[in-house]
Amino acid sequence: MTISDIPTPALIVDLPAMERNIRRMSDYFASRTCKLRPHFKAHKTPEIARRQIAAGSCTGLTCATIGEAEVAATVSNDILIANEIVDREKCRRAAALARDAVVTVAVDSVRGLEQLSEAATEAGVTIGVLVDINVGQNRCGVAPGEEAVVLATRALGMPGLKLRGVMGYEGHAVGIHNRAEREAAVRRSMSLLSSTAKMFAAAGLPTDLVSGGGTGSYDISSEVERINEIQAGSYALMDTDYGCLNMPFEQALFVMGTVISRPVPERCVIDAGHKACTKDHGNPSVKGMKDATVVALNDEHAIIEIPPTSTIKVGDRLALVPSHIDPTMNLHDVVYALDGDNVIGVWPVAARGYRR
Amino acid sequence: MTISDIPTPALIVDLPAMERNIRRMSDYFASRTCKLRPHFKAHKTPEIARRQIAAGSCTGLTCATIGEAEVAATVSNDILIANEIVDREKCRRAAALARDAVVTVAVDSVRGLEQLSEAATEAGVTIGVLVDINVGQNRCGVAPGEEAVVLATRALGMPGLKLRGVMGYEGHAVGIHNRAEREAAVRRSMSLLSSTAKMFAAAGLPTDLVSGGGTGSYDISSEVERINEIQAGSYALMDTDYGCLNMPFEQALFVMGTVISRPVPERCVIDAGHKACTKDHGNPSVKGMKDATVVALNDEHAIIEIPPTSTIKVGDRLALVPSHIDPTMNLHDVVYALDGDNVIGVWPVAARGYRR
Numbered sequence: 023m024t025i026s027d028i029p030t031p032a033l034i035v036d037l038p039a040m041e042r043n044i045r046r047m048s049d050y051f052a053s054r055t056c057k058l059r060p061h062f063k064a065h066k067t068p069e070i071a072r073r074q075i076a077a078g079s080c081t082g083l084t085c086a087t088i089g090e091a092e093v094a095a096t097v098s099n100d101i102l103i104a105n106e107i108v109d110r111e112k113c114r115r116a117a118a119l120a121r122d123a124v125v126t127v128a129v130d131s132v133r134g135l136e137q138l139s140e141a142a143t144e145a146g147v148t149i150g151v152l153v154d155i156n157v158g159q160n161r162c163g164v165a166p167g168e169e170a171v172v173l174a175t176r177a178l179g180m181p182g183l184k185l186r187g188v189m190g191y192e193g194h195a196v197g198i199h200n201r202a203e204r205e206a207a208v209r210r211s212m213s214l215l216s217s218t219a220k221m222f223a224a225a226g227l228p229t230d231l232v233s234g235g236g237t238g239s240y241d242i243s244s245e246v247e248r249i250n251e252i253q254a255g256s257y258a259l260m261d262t263d264y265g266c267l268n269m270p271f272e273q274a275l276f277v278m279g280t281v282i283s284r285p286v287p288e289r290c291v292i293d294a295g296h297k298a299c300t301k302d303h304g305n306p307s308v309k310g311m312k313d314a315t316v317v318a319l320n321d322e323h324a325i326i327e328i329p330p331t332s333t334i335k336v337g338d339r340l341a342l343v344p345s346h347i348d349p350t351m352n353l354h355d356v357v358y359a360l361d362g363d364n365v366i367g368v369w370p371v372a373a374r375g376y377r378r
Numbered sequence: 379m380t381i382s383d384i385p386t387p388a389l390i391v392d393l394p395a396m397e398r399n400i401r402r403m404s405d406y407f408a409s410r411t412c413k414l415r416p417h418f419k420a421h422k423t424p425e426i427a428r429r430q431i432a433a434g435s436c437t438g439l440t441c442a443t444i445g446e447a448e449v450a451a452t453v454s455n456d457i458l459i460a461n462e463i464v465d466r467e468k469c470r471r472a473a474a475l476a477r478d479a480v481v482t483v484a485v486d487s488v489r490g491l492e493q494l495s496e497a498a499t500e501a502g503v504t505i506g507v508l509v510d511i512n513v514g515q516n517r518c519g520v521a522p523g524e525e526a527v528v529l530a531t532r533a534l535g536m537p538g539l540k541l542r543g544v545m546g547y548e549g550h551a552v553g554i555h556n557r558a559e560r561e562a563a564v565r566r567s568m569s570l571l572s573s574t575a576k577m578f579a580a581a582g583l584p585t586d587l588v589s590g591g592g593t594g595s596y597d598i599s600s601e602v603e604r605i606n607e608i609q610a611g612s613y614a615l616m617d618t619d620y621g622c623l624n625m626p627f628e629q630a631l632f633v634m635g636t637v638i639s640r641p642v643p644e645r646c647v648i649d650a651g652h653k654a655c656t657k658d659h660g661n662p663s664v665k666g667m668k669d670a671t672v673v674a675l676n677d678e679h680a681i682i683e684i685p686p687t688s689t690i691k692v693g694d695r696l697a698l699v700p701s702h703i704d705p706t707m708n709l710h711d712v713v714y715a716l717d718g719d720n721v722i723g724v725w726p727v728a729a730r731g732y733r734r
Contacts, residue, residue, distance in 0.1 A: 029467060029468070029732070029734050030465070031732060032732070063677060063678070086677065086678045087649075087678060105638070105649075105678060105679075106638035106639050106647075106649075106692075107638070108636065108637075108638050108692050108693050109386070109636050109693060111385060112385070130639050130641055131639065131640070131692045133691070133692040133693055134638075134692065137693075156641060160645070160681070161639075161647055161674075161676065161679055161681055162638065162639035162641060162647050162679070163639070163641055164641060165641075193676070280464065280465050281464075282461070282462035282463070282464050282490075282518065283462050283486050283487065283517075283518035283519070284487070285486055285512060285518060285519055285520060285521075289516070291462075291517055291518050293443075293461075293462075296656075296658055296705060297704075297705055297708050298732070300652075300656075300658075301658055302652055302656075302657055302658070318517075320517065320549070321419060321442065321704050321705060322419070322442045322443060322461060323461075323517055323518070325516070325517055335489070336462075336464050336487045336489040336490065337464050337465060337489055337493075348653070348677050349652060349653055349677060352653050352709070353708070353709075353731065354731065354732065355731050355732070356734075375709065375710065375711050376385070376387060376388070376654070376710065376711070378385055378712075
């Protein structure tokens, strides 16, 4: 099978580029105390996670949902759900996973602790918990400092739970384009996490896991005292959003489409719209064509402005460069792994959607 | 099964509201020559399409992709693919469908005609073709008038093809909020389609199908001379975008989430982000809560501003009202059909994603 046999629209991954990204990140962490726990939510694809772990420097996998965790557990036996889970059925699913894997879940409420404790006790397992700290993203998480210590102390006494430390995601800072500004914002956030970890230690609370960071901050957060795990995910495949940050990672993921219309010289239309390539971080670019611009992305169409002299014709294929990798991966059931024009594998995006 | 047993995030449909929408649209077309061909792309769900057709006034189903057409053909034996298909394998799939159904495909290029003709001839079937006209959306489609006549004339002589008429989608006009402005823009577009149909008739070319329109324009376009089919789809379920247009259809689709965090009095976070409810037409609203605002929609989180005095707590459930139904449906594998709090059905969104 070669690239021309792939039905469009389709996710395609440049396998050598992805392998280089994975190698670079793993090399970065090889000589450090702080390690990497790749975020599975970025690609939801076991074949990619396997390669990330095989490259070394990884403690396990990070997930955002219980459904992702169930799939990730087929690849790693150490899973962090870096997100709150609060309902009975999902806590039961987490407990079921904890029979064969180390499972750790973020918590920011007593209700969350209670539900996890009940499920763990019922299943006769131990679930690890990390207190989730709001480090400035203003999403989930308790306030840094005393509030975190209070919740952690509650966790200590609950059956079936093992307090493991703290986490905080500086999601508001990882995408700041200017390096100096990004460094400053990330350090401010991570100092809140670090100082809370210090309070934990002073109070005799465990801090074996102090987790944060993303692709835009891995080399900043990993240098902050006490932070010992980074949750980066996008680095393996990249997108145009992270591509602006001048990181040592190459674009490895594309959405291939077929030109279905060239109604006028200055416009062509391909069969890959935002049901194939999301636009929540802006319209995608066109691979290898600086003079082409996606001017609109409809459900099933990318409308592309091209030079009127372009030789592009109906039936040709073009590739979009996604602006946001996570939701784009989530639209597809498989990703085609390419070495040059050869299809090396057709990999299930196994954790796509919401498993029941 | 009741609403509280549904794992979140989940698509839920208010079945009585949907049935009323379907009935209203079907009643509108009952006494008219112009009929309805509901667009399957809006929901991709056979159970919903079945109800649309059962209500009457429908000629068949409209689809945007060959994958949708293959699923839609399990419900109707008259399928319009209102979009260009130009590669060999997809044309073969269209020809395979044409063995048991009337299949009509939009074309705007000689290449498209040639590929369809070749596939139809190989399979020993006839594929209908509609010349796609650019009525102002500036996406696909040949220019109205002479250019359309020229392409249609080419189609006439090709084996395996049956020219059926013209189509044009006024996608740039269907969402204009002001009714008078929308009417004017839709009429301008549809007059281009109508005048081209008139030229077809004068040239002895068939015009048994003159197709256009959407939910925002069904009652405008259907009044334009010669237009005999409307492609509306969103009316059955609706979204906040179409909800602004003061149409006789109720919101029937929601994305239910669980409150996973209420870290401060003025904020709660639910487990339904833009991997569950797209934001390409803006952030969703919160059902039944005028004083709640989705301030950010991340991959797996909706961050919601609420009054500090609200009694919302971790574990509660909230429902989002999507701003754009089509891509939101496309994120989920099933939709839960509710009558009050009772789950009447769990319907596969069978045409989600890209079938191979």
